[in-house]
Amino acid sequence: MDTFWNTIAQYNLHTWIYQLVIVAAGAVLTVLLYRKPAPAVKFAMKLYLVFINAWIAAVYYMVYCEQRNYNTLLALFWGIMALVWLFDLCTGYTTFERTFRNEKLSVALCCVPFIYPLVSLARGMHFPAMTFLVMPCTVAVFTIGLLLAFSKRVNIFIILFFCHWALIGLPKVYFFDIPEDLLLTASAFPALFIFFRQYIRSNLDKPTKPSPRVLKWLLLIMCCLIAVFYTAMMIYEIRLALNA
Numbered sequence: 001m002d003t004f005w006n007t008i009a010q011y012n013l014h015t016w017i018y019q020l021v022i023v024a025a026g027a028v029l030t031v032l033l034y035r036k037p038a039p040a041v042k043f044a045m046k047l048y049l050v051f052i053n054a055w056i057a058a059v060y061y062m063v064y065c066e067q068r069n070y071n072t073l074l075a076l077f078w079g080i081m082a083l084v085w086l087f088d089l090c091t092g093y094t095t096f097e098r099t100f101r102n103e104k105l106s107v108a109l110c111c112v113p114f115i116y117p118l119v120s121l122a123r124g125m126h127f128p129a130m131t132f133l134v135m136p137c138t139v140a141v142f143t144i145g146l147l148l149a150f151s152k153r154v155n156i157f158i159i160l161f162f163c164h165w166a167l168i169g170l171p172k173v174y175f176f177d178i179p180e181d182l183l184l185t186a187s188a189f190p191a192l193f194i195f196f197r198q199y200i201r202s203n204l205d206k207p208t209k210p211s212p213r214v215l216k217w218l219l220l221i222m223c224c225l226i227a228v229f230y231t232a233m234m235i236y237e238i239r240l241a242l243n244a
Contacts, residue, residue, distance in 0.1 A: 007065045007068060011064035018134075043089070060136065084158060099150075105148060109142070113139075117132055140188075141187050144159070148194065151195065
């Protein structure tokens with residue numbers, strides 16, 4: 001646990017100014033994407049997503065998390081995501097077209113990264129040994145919120161990647177005492193249901209087994225069970241923090 005938080009402290013101590021600049025750039029691009037979604041803005045946002053995923057891979061994991069035994073594997077994980085966005089940048093698959101559905105949820109998810117430091121402070125932690133703005137889970141939540149707002153056509157691989165990341169990151173809550181990561185889990189599964197519901201609806205006229213309607217109910221039941229499970233764990237963590 002000490003190694004985990006020491007690497008985070010070193011990362012925040014040496015990169016906090018860069019993190020602020022990265023977040024400011026992301027905020028400006030997000031506002032422009034909502035208000036003036038010109039092709040140049042969409043291109044710039046994809047370029048930003050390439051950069052921020054590469055930043056997590058190279059700076060966070062390869063430089064500051066070098067002491068962790070698993071840093072190379074996780075750097076590869078995020079490096080692949082940077083390449084996926086680079087591929088998307090070249091092919092134009094993700095259109096960043098708004099559906100004007102789930103607006104409140106998507107905006108809330110885009111703002112969740114700002115909640116991470118507040119949760120750490122509320123737990124009695126202090127800078128730099130605390131969660132901050134540009135970390136793997138904050139980038140994941142922001143990306144999910146962004147794609148939820150502009151979900152007319154998205155790369156489903158990216159969604160599956162972040163839901164997988166939410167699952168494999170769950171043990172950190174216990175092993176490294178970082179309940180902030182439950183924010184990612186709580187965000188990922190409602191978004192997963194929405195993305196796959198849209199996919200099922202778009203294939204209602206196609207013969208599948210089970211049928212799209214059955215798939216929709218199975219997906220709903222699965223997401224509800226997962227949501228109940230993680231909500232119970234979140235309540236447990238909050239109670240532990242209050243009683244500490």
